[in-house]
Amino acid sequence: MAYGRKVMEHFANPRNVGEMKDADGVGRFGNTVDGDEVVLYIKVKDDVISDISFQVFGCAAAIASTSMFTEMVKGKSLEAAIRLTKEDVSEALDGLPPGKIGCSVIAPDALRAAINDYLGRRGRGFITGDEIPPMRR
Amino acid sequence: MAYGRKVMEHFANPRNVGEMKDADGVGRFGNTVDGDEVVLYIKVKDDVISDISFQVFGCAAAIASTSMFTEMVKGKSLEAAIRLTKEDVSEALDGLPPGKIGCSVIAPDALRAAINDYLGRRGRGFITGDEIPPMRR
Amino acid sequence: MERTYFDNSATTRMDRRVMEEMLPYFDQRYGNASSMHSFGREAYDAIELARERTAKALGATTREVVFTSGGTESDNLAIQGAAFANIAKGRHIITTAFEHHAVLHTCHFMGSQGFRVTYLPVDGQGLVDPEDLKRAMTKETILVSVMAANNEVGTIQPIRELGAIAHEGGSLFHTDAVQSIAKLPVDIASDNIDLISISAHKFHGPKGVGALCVRKGVKLRPVVYGGGQERGLRSSTENVPGIVGLGKAIKIGVSEMEDSVARMVAIRDRLIDGTLSSLEGCFLNGHRTKRLCNNAHFRFDLVEGEALVLSLDMKGFATSTGSACSTRSAETSHVLKALGVRPEDSRGSLRLSLSKFNTMEEAERFLGAIGEIVARLRSMAPRAARSGGA
């Protein structure tokens, strides 16, 4: 049940919160009816995420994991960033309650949407879940 | 479950315990296999119980109720004594646990046996349960 | 950091007087109440005193009181017990859609055991309509179970009226009074109650002990079997200190009820009025007056409940989203659903529940803090949620 220290720290002081007016890509995932919702804003330079910010409606796990995720992907190539899984985020937070990982760690999904938005604006092909190799660090 | 003060007092200091060598009547009731057993000894003068003593194998309720019963019948006419019920004994002891009255207050039964023994020795008719009027004091 | 405890529907702080009464039974009068010796008699006497106190508080006789391990076991013993014991009379049970899980999940289980269960609706204010019960009654109905007061939204049900309807239809009537003891008066005879569940830790007694009052003549099948304690209805070595604590707590609770309730009502009303008037997009769930003296249940637009509770916790306020069960924030409260609250509107729930130990100062401190916390969370929300969530 209880959240670890790292989760609470990110919940109390989330990094990279806020709307980004001049984003290169915006991705939204989730819903506020019975789940959490995340919007991710990315700036991309040479296929590397140079800046990122987010907005979130959701529980502490959603807030903390999105905050942590933005820290993890910042500076990463799109290809590397897209490979980060929910479990990677959970691990980086020293673990989340089991039930929370599936429903609240949705930032990776939002990132995929944001990257597709970025690629789409540039007329490049979309990525789907299937194209991401099942490799973990 | 718990016994009252009066029961414990009679259990600790039972009155009229012991065999009576020159009894006019002796009555035994109960069994030691799965119940209590009481032997009552009476001396009778003009159909009045002039002396009484008892032996007992049984639980505290058997000991205390027999002790109390001997006190209650001493000096009573046979007819009055025979009318005392298990409930009378229990009341005189300020109550016994419900389950105990049926199985441990057997002194009244032993008295009937003792009186019959007394009557028999004198060639007088026996009394049975049915002959005792259903009257209470 | 100073901590303010506003989660008394989850559990309460034990009253010092209750603790003091319990302590000797841990390491001095530690006997087993079934033992014949003096240690046993001390334990037995202590339990019987607690039984008298409990009986008196509920308008029952001592023989009608069965001590259990808590509200959940009491509810299970009442429902499983009455249903299985009365199977020959019928197999229909009526309850409501917004009972505590201890009743609701037991009723689901009974459903799997060949019983038919009707779940009465509640209205938008969190009240059961006696007319609905009348309509639901059948010749097969053996048990009606309606809670005295709801644990999430705090609404108070017309128990006496519901009990009368159940009895008219020839059914037993059970009420889960776990939340209402020492807050609402109760008298099982005049309130038409056959079975009533209580739990000590909800009224400043110890956790892990409760009682079920079983009206004379009502037959139950036990849930656990063993040494035959509690007249065979609840076997196990009696929790003597716990039972002593329950007895003391209910005695204190009932005798000081009037004052305590008045205090709580004043604080509750300040919390409700203060929150509603100072914050936008904030609403009260449950009827405004037919609610427990200690319950304020809000809904906030654009705020997720768990995040709100944890934010409040970081500022020293212990509160809850509604009930102390689920770990999945996404799981919607069945109580709010029963009230007809839309899922998206039940996300931002906050329950403040008071006890006699709370003060008006704590309420003012809360009112001083809540605005900023809500604002911070709302500021993080994405635009669609921010505009469309209401």
Next chain:
Amino acid sequence: MERTYFDNSATTRMDRRVMEEMLPYFDQRYGNASSMHSFGREAYDAIELARERTAKALGATTREVVFTSGGTESDNLAIQGAAFANIAKGRHIITTAFEHHAVLHTCHFMGSQGFRVTYLPVDGQGLVDPEDLKRAMTKETILVSVMAANNEVGTIQPIRELGAIAHEGGSLFHTDAVQSIAKLPVDIASDNIDLISISAHKFHGPKGVGALCVRKGVKLRPVVYGGGQERGLRSSTENVPGIVGLGKAIKIGVSEMEDSVARMVAIRDRLIDGTLSSLEGCFLNGHRTKRLCNNAHFRFDLVEGEALVLSLDMKGFATSTGSACSTRSAETSHVLKALGVRPEDSRGSLRLSLSKFNTMEEAERFLGAIGEIVARLRSMAPRAARSGGA
């Protein structure tokens, strides 16, 4: 009057260190373990520490520990739970004739629910023969339940061997270890145990709390339904102080077991030898060495057990006739009956059960008193009983 407590199989005095560990959870860290705020986390952490301690003491993992309200509930959850959950595999249960009523009456109940129950015999020394279990096993057998040590006569059963036989036959194995915790070592894996019941008040912990250890992969149906605590197996607000007490008590009990057992064995042996050698018509029930370190169970000719216990009580000795249940003296112990003791020979039973708090001085005091007490009662017995009772 100085009192000597020789009834530790009924219940024990709480260890001061256990009390001290529990106290803060009554009125300071009083949260509900399911609550999200800091009070809730304190409670949750305390329960998890207790769970670790309990798991360690039993050779289990933390996920295998389910806290309950005591030995009776643990036994019921094990037996009802495993039987109803495995009904598809078969409907045959094996237990013994001299189990505690928590197992025995639960098995009777299962008998009424369409299960076939085999009650294994015990020999005159109070031991179960593994060969009997082998013979009783069928393809339908889903559960074998044999107690680790008997609560009346204290005899120790070959659990590991019995567990192996159960497993070979494809059955689950449950043991009621309520009497053996902190007296016999246990390791559920190497002892072939799938389900083990314990009760805190038997090892200087609080009354009203126990545990059932459920080996990974074993499926149970709950006995009570509700909020889903203890992984859904045992709903109800956790008894935090009680669970904390259990954890502390089992930790102390196991870590100090060696010394405590040696002390108790010395006192027990003095009591047994001293009584048998100084009194005529006095016998030991149960195997002389395969018995718990704390149990001495006698049979006296020509003495009724309750009268003996009460007489001893008047001299300050708390003892028992065997178990702490029945109020009817005429009810013969099912344990002695299983051992083949004739009814008339089971009337004069006396159980002395020790704890680490007893001293050799107390044993000597007892030996100084028992002779006169027995003599007084015998002197009151009628002649036939006096001569023919043996």
